[in-house]
Amino acid sequence: MNCPTKRNEDAEILLDYCARKLAPLQTAEFEIHLKQCPDCSRLVEAQKEVLAALKAWTPGPVSADFDARLYARIAAEEAQAAPAWRLWLRRIFQPPVPYPLWKSAVPLIAACAVLAVALSVRMPDSVDHRLRADKVDIEQVEQTLEDFDILTPAVQAPAGSM
Amino acid sequence: MFVCGAVSPLWAQSRKAAVAPRKPPAPPKRPQANPAKELDRFAKMSPEDRENALSKLPPQRRAAVEQRLAHYQTLTPEQQEKFKQRLEMMQSLPKDRQDAVRQKIQELRALPPAERRKGLTGDDLKQNFSPDEQTLVREAFPGMKNLD
């Protein structure tokens, strides 16, 4: 067997072996090579460590005052010279209400953002409209006035003439 | 920083979604702007703008437009509103039914009053026109309304 570390195409064998995804025959073959190849041994050990570490890692619980401490830190960093927009942002995202309350407002904020985008995307349309306001479609007006002439009696019967 | 993080993917997504389908539709021959609004816009134009628009029509059609507009502008706002409702009802009909209504009204208008009255109450109107269409036809002859 060729050493997988020598050819890029074979590097997968190494990863698959560590992930136990290699076919039994290939596994046996590779293990024979592994015993006599220090390079592969080192890589397999390293890879196993990474996998073990990932497996063992579980995200720790977030402390109850995490948000408060985060905001305090942000505030401290920005205290010196905060631009107006940052103060404004902070007022929105750091209101004097508990986190769960403003968290419930996030969908609303997102909806507003989407709406704003939708409006900005639609802007070409409103521009069209303004242009059309200047240049009215005279043929459509003509057709409408024709309908006006048809649908509305030419001489309005004066009230009480009946 | 929160805003950028939370919104930018959404922004990109909705922008893509909103832009893609709006691209190709070929401009229709007669733009489908709301006819009543288009008429109001025309009626409220400055004399220069109106002159500019009218100059695109041959003299005869131009004269007809000017005459009808003058008539339209003698109506009270309530009467104009009533016409817009009728126009809307008309617009809601299929093209061929719009033409049938127009033709029927013009037919009746050409008749002497007695014949016209018969036409407005006769079977032809009841059998060949939907209730909405009948309303449009009858309302074109308000003087006849109470005579049947």
Ligand SMILES: [Zn+2]
């Ligand atoms: Zn090797």
